[in-house]
Amino acid sequence: xxxxxxxxxxxxxxxxxxxxxxxxxxxxxxxxxxxxxxxxxxxxxxxxxxxxxxxxxxxxxxxxxxxxxxxxxxxxxxxxxxxxxxxxxxxxxxxxxxxxxxxxxxxxxxxxxxxxxxxxxxxxxxxxxxxxxxxxxxxxxxxxxxxxxxxxxxxxxxxxxxxxxxxxxxxxxxxxxxxxxxxxxxxxxxxxxxxxxxxxxxxxxxxxxxxxxxxxxxxxxxxxxxxxxxxxxxx
Numbered sequence: 092x093x094x095x096x097x098x099x100x101x102x103x104x105x106x107x108x109x110x111x112x113x114x115x116x117x118x119x120x121x122x123x124x125x126x127x128x129x130x131x132x133x134x135x136x137x138x139x140x141x142x143x144x145x146x147x148x149x150x151x152x153x154x155x156x157x158x159x160x161x162x163x164x165x166x167x168x169x170x171x172x173x174x175x176x177x178x179x180x181x182x183x184x185x186x187x188x189x190x191x192x193x194x195x196x197x198x199x200x201x202x203x204x205x206x207x208x209x210x211x212x213x214x215x216x217x218x219x220x221x222x223x224x225x226x227x228x229x230x231x232x233x234x235x236x237x238x239x240x241x242x243x244x245x246x247x248x249x250x251x252x253x254x255x256x257x258x259x260x261x262x263x264x265x266x267x268x269x270x271x272x273x274x275x276x277x278x279x280x281x282x283x284x285x286x287x288x289x290x291x292x293x294x295x296x297x298x299x300x301x302x303x304x305x306x307x308x309x310x311x312x313x314x315x316x317x318x319x320x321x322x323x324x325x326x
Contacts, residue, residue, distance in 0.1 A: 108215050110194070110249070113183075118192045120250055121183040122215065124174035130182055132170045134211035138185040143176025169220070184213045190254040193317060195243075195277070198317065203244035206251060206277035213296030216247020238272050238308070239284075251277055255320030262312025270318055272306050 110122045119138055122130055134148060148168045174180040186192055192212065195204060211220055221242050243249045253276045260268055262282065272286070287307045310316055 097297060104248065110240045112192050116250065117186060119183050119185045120192050121181055122182050124182060126174050126177055128174050130172045130213055130215055131218065132184055133211060134168055134170050136184045136187065136212055138183045140182040141173050141180035143180040144172050144182050145175045146170055146172050149259040163231050185205050186252045188254060190252050191257040193251045193253060193257060194215045195249045195251055196249060197245060197249060199298050200279050202246065203242055203280055205239040205280060206241050206243060207275065208240045210251045211241060211243055212250040212252050214247055218243060218245040218247040218249055238275060249255065253317060253319035258317060258318045260309065260315065260316045262314050264313045266312040268310045268316060270310060272308050274318050275308060276317040276319045278316045282314035283311040
């Protein structure tokens, strides 16, 4: 299955960047790059690329928790792919597990979106991925911060990965949607999130409620929510 999509990415020269999303259950996004064009990606997701593409792993200073991630064995870098040739080239990024790749134009989200830490795959344009500082207060704060630990912001196109089937919900002002917390991929910063516990707290604290809908997120619009079947979390 092949999806041919052309997306207009905001840039100083108002360039048009074409890409293809290939495959069914385990998808790949192939991005066409003109000379000197760049793509920023999560390390290890490159599948293949043309001979003119140069790649470099660099430290990601925009990630405020980067050094602590490195100390505790987490990856605190990003990979930059640049077309150093004189003709058009391409680079393809693969989803790390069975799932769908979602192209998200940040302009539709006011320039920023919150997501799960493993959701971001790669980006085109002036896009920054940083640790999320959620302004939620009260007993729900730790659960929400644990769930949506990344903020993707800037001008451009970000590619997210969702496990299994993926659904987009557009919430009107005041509309409420209840979602299992493991099924959330990303959401607008305009969405208000409240956590609801559906069973004994001891089962939630010790992880005994996983896969049993013990914790749900009550989301109030306006905004957009991306929901996954989270097959990649089931082992």
